[in-house]
Amino acid sequence: MKLRENNHVVGYVFTSPFILGFLIFTLFPIISSLYYSFTEYNLLEAPRWIGLQNYEKLFMEDDKIWKSFQVTFTYVFASVPLRLAFALFVAMLLNTAIRGVGAYRSAYYLPSLIGGSVAVSIMWSQIFGDKGLLNSALGLIGIKTTANWIGLPETALWTLIALSVWQFGSSMLIFLAGLKNIPASYYEAANVDGAGRMRRFFSITLPLLSPIILFNLIMQTISAFMTFTPAYIISRGEGGPLDNTLLYSLYLYRRAFQFMEMGYASAMAWVMLIIIGIITLIIFKTSTLWVHYEAKGEK
Amino acid sequence: MRLAGKQKSILYHIIVGGLALCMIYPILWLAASSLKPNDEIFSTAYSLIPSRLEFANYASGWKGFAGTTFATFFQNSFYIVVISTIGAVASSALVAYGFARIPFFGKSFWFGCVMMTLMLPHDVTIIPQYVMFAKLGWLSSFKPIIVPSFFAAPFFIFLMMQFIRTIPGELDEAAKMDGCSKYGIFFKIVLPLIVPALVTSAIFSFYWRWDDFINPLLYLNKPELYPVSLALKLFLDGESLNNWGGMFAMATLSLLPIVIVFFIFQKFIVEGISTSGLKG
Numbered sequence: 001m002k003l004r005e006n007n008h009v010v011g012y013v014f015t016s017p018f019i020l021g022f023l024i025f026t027l028f029p030i031i032s033s034l035y036y037s038f039t040e041y042n043l044l045e046a047p048r049w050i051g052l053q054n055y056e057k058l059f060m061e062d063d064k065i066w067k068s069f070q071v072t073f074t075y076v077f078a079s080v081p082l083r084l085a086f087a088l089f090v091a092m093l094l095n096t097a098i099r100g101v102g103a104y105r106s107a108y109y110l111p112s113l114i115g116g117s118v119a120v121s122i123m124w125s126q127i128f129g130d131k132g133l134l135n136s137a138l139g140l141i142g143i144k145t146t147a148n149w150i151g152l153p154e155t156a157l158w159t160l161i162a163l164s165v166w167q168f169g170s171s172m173l174i175f176l177a178g179l180k181n182i183p184a185s186y187y188e189a190a191n192v193d194g195a196g197r198m199r200r201f202f203s204i205t206l207p208l209l210s211p212i213i214l215f216n217l218i219m220q221t222i223s224a225f226m227t228f229t230p231a232y233i234i235s236r237g238e239g240g241p242l243d244n245t246l247l248y249s250l251y252l253y254r255r256a257f258q259f260m261e262m263g264y265a266s267a268m269a270w271v272m273l274i275i276i277g278i279i280t281l282i283i284f285k286t287s288t289l290w291v292h293y294e295a296k297g298e299k
Numbered sequence: 300m301r302l303a304g305k306q307k308s309i310l311y312h313i314i315v316g317g318l319a320l321c322m323i324y325p326i327l328w329l330a331a332s333s334l335k336p337n338d339e340i341f342s343t344a345y346s347l348i349p350s351r352l353e354f355a356n357y358a359s360g361w362k363g364f365a366g367t368t369f370a371t372f373f374q375n376s377f378y379i380v381v382i383s384t385i386g387a388v389a390s391s392a393l394v395a396y397g398f399a400r401i402p403f404f405g406k407s408f409w410f411g412c413v414m415m416t417l418m419l420p421h422d423v424t425i426i427p428q429y430v431m432f433a434k435l436g437w438l439s440s441f442k443p444i445i446v447p448s449f450f451a452a453p454f455f456i457f458l459m460m461q462f463i464r465t466i467p468g469e470l471d472e473a474a475k476m477d478g479c480s481k482y483g484i485f486f487k488i489v490l491p492l493i494v495p496a497l498v499t500s501a502i503f504s505f506y507w508r509w510d511d512f513i514n515p516l517l518y519l520n521k522p523e524l525y526p527v528s529l530a531l532k533l534f535l536d537g538e539s540l541n542n543w544g545g546m547f548a549m550a551t552l553s554l555l556p557i558v559i560v561f562f563i564f565q566k567f568i569v570e571g572i573s574t575s576g577l578k579g
Contacts, residue, residue, distance in 0.1 A: 010481045011403025017390035021450020022412050026419065029427035036426065041356065071322060093315055100316075106565060107319035113568075114557050117510040118531045118549035123329045126547075129409065133328055166538070173572045218418075226420050229512045236535055249422055256426050269423045276420055293426065 006169055021072070036266035043260055055268035064243060064251065071157060072248040076224040079164035084216055087171035094172075094206070095179045105176070112169030120163075121233035125150055128159045150234055153242045160245055163230050171216050178212040179205070207292040214287050218280055225276055228253065323543055326554070333357070333547035340543050353544060357552070360545030364533045368520045369549055376509060376526035379444055384504040386449035388497055394451040395459035396485050400471065417453040421513075443518045444511070448504075455500040458571065462496035463489060499571035502564050509557060527553045 039047035056067055090108055099286055115122050127133040128149035134156070135145055149155045154285055184202065190200050197240035206213075228249040231239065239254070241245030252272070332340045333356055335349040361369045397403075398410055411415055432443040466489060474484045489498075515529040522530070532545035532554060561568065 009404045011397050011406060013402040013487070014397025015394050015403075015406075015409060016400060016450040017392040018408060018413060018453075018456065019451065021447065022409075022416060025447050025450060026412075026416050026424060029424040030419075032427035032430070036430075043430065077332055085531070090318070093311075094414050096311075098311060100312065104315055104319050105569070106561075109321050109569070110558070110561065111322055113561055114326070114510075114554050116507075116512075117554065118512055118528045118559070119377075119553045122535070123325060124547065124552050125333075126543075127325055127328070132468075133325070142556075170572055171328075173569055179574075180538060205399075218533065222418060222420060226422060231536070232512070232516075233532065247412055252422055253513075256429075262430065264427055266426050269420075269426065273420060278348065285391070 030194075033266045033269055036263050037270050038267075039263040041262040041266075043262055047263065047291070050263070053188070054264045055271075057264065058267055058271060063245065067243045068170050068239075068246045068251040071244060071246055072225065073185055074157060075161060075164075075227065075247060076221060078158075080217065080220050081163045081255065082161070083166045083168045083220060084213065086165060086172055087168040088150055088175050088209070088213075089158045090168065091172045091175035093178055094176060108172055109169035112167040115163070115167035116229060118229065118233055121230040124159065124230065125234045126161050128155075151241055154243045156235070156241055160227075160234065160247075164224065164227070174212060174216060175209065178209050182208050208212050210287075210291040211293060214283070214291050221279060222276055225249075225272065307360050311538040328488055329547060329554075330551045331549040333544065335544070336545075337544045338373070340547065356544030356548040359542060360547075360549040362545075363530065364522055367525070367530075369530065369552070371523060371526070372525055372527045375441075375524060376528070379441055379526055380505055380508040382441075383448035383508055384501050386445065387452045387455060387501050387504045390451040391455035391500060392490065392493070392497060393455045393485070395463055396489055398456065399460045399463040400468075400484075401481065413453045413456055418459065425513075425517070432518065438518060439520050439524065440518075440556075441483050441524070448508075452500075452504070454503070458500055459493055459496045462493045466492050466535045495567060495570075498564065499567045501558060502568055503571065505560060506557060 012210060020154060025114060034049060038243060040050050040053075041047035062281060073231070094108070111120075129135075130146050130148035130151070132149075134145065134149065138145055149159050153228045186204050186208075195203065226249055227247055231245050231247045231250045231279045232253070235241075235250075235252075237250075239250050248268075252265050254258055257260045329362050331349065332410040334352050335356075337356075338353065339350060363369050384393070396545065398406065428443070432438060435442075437443050437446075470488055474488055481485065491517070510528060511526075512528045512532075515526050516532075519525055519529065522533070525533075527549075531546070531550055534542060534549070546549045
């Protein structure tokens, strides 16, 4: 009996760094954020309660926020599927015992590793600039253009999407680990039955990988919604041209820390949280249709 | 049949290798541009080979801004990274052991909080945290960046728990028989056995801290305090706008520690991502 009591105390001693941190740096901020979202707060004066006004303004008056939604959704729904598709495709290519495959794995993974850095965002803005690597390479194959891909409203966002897709390496490694867990005997049996390449992919690979795809899909979607650094660096903190790279996180940052509208920005954060919650829920709910659990193997 | 196999393998290397080259080409281009004379960076942008090696770019970039050199920026980065990595790894190891091995009241609730924190978008907490640190008078110091890392990171807790679960429980039992307390078991038995997980966590912590941009952007407003990530941004501002060579040189230099650590610890990193199934 004494020992059991001990366990409770010891358990809390060990986990106290997390519990304290959670209360101070997560729970308390979440509650404060909800409170601020109903106030007008510029940091200098005390927050002033204004009820639902921030939310009304957000949905009724703020044109920029709709632009920002549109930009963010385009970014998320283009970059995440493309990224995962590339990741799976390359993981399948690399799932062999051919010599040198380890070096390839590193080469494909390296961009994800350095991808979040300012250096890469700067590099990207030079690659797609009017005299950058892309135009220079296009010139070599006879396409003369001086387009500034970063500066053109139609293409600016797509350069950010390309940057995100370029960083498919970490998803690729997770897929690769998943592919290695599929017993070779499944494929052998399918071969005996005369199943072709496509059939094997859709009947064996995809269903067995589906729990990993689900996990990747959710984590990547959340982090795509939070993308900030490349949009900030490439558009010099403005979200231009014509607000076409004004990702939601960047707009929130500007409202909060450039215009000092902490209340309004908190309301924005809550709207974002709810949207992400709904999307995650939809992914989870619909996953019962395509995620295959039984054959996950014993772990 | 044999020849067909060989042809297949050549074809494989052409496709997969070609694609891999495209993947790393931009990085090579960045490094190559840092050694080109200023006017050449954009006139022969497609080429990786400078007409002459221009090391002066490194000198002009290193000078930094308004008297603060990159020596200071690198020093700040290393300071932040080392302290917060030690904090994050040590605290997460304690917590991971608590969750993995000790049955206590409310454990599943608190573990639920770990998973929730893992998925919670940063945007929701960023404003109130800023307000909190402002009230504490911590702005324009490293404290808002370093202190929270001493309160365990969900990703590392998760990763270390995966490792602790692979340690047989009989080992704990045997130690208990010998009169070892839970604290003793943790320090003498579990900790030495999870060194690979500690190393993996330290590497990831290093990467995220090194690349972190938003926190320094929010909390540090004096160039003397800037880490490398934030300092690079200054090349894009105002007067420094035309020092392309210097910018490329410092950008390249800022990636160097990441790439070096990657090549040293490749195996840990790959396994860390694969086993935890989380983003890298």
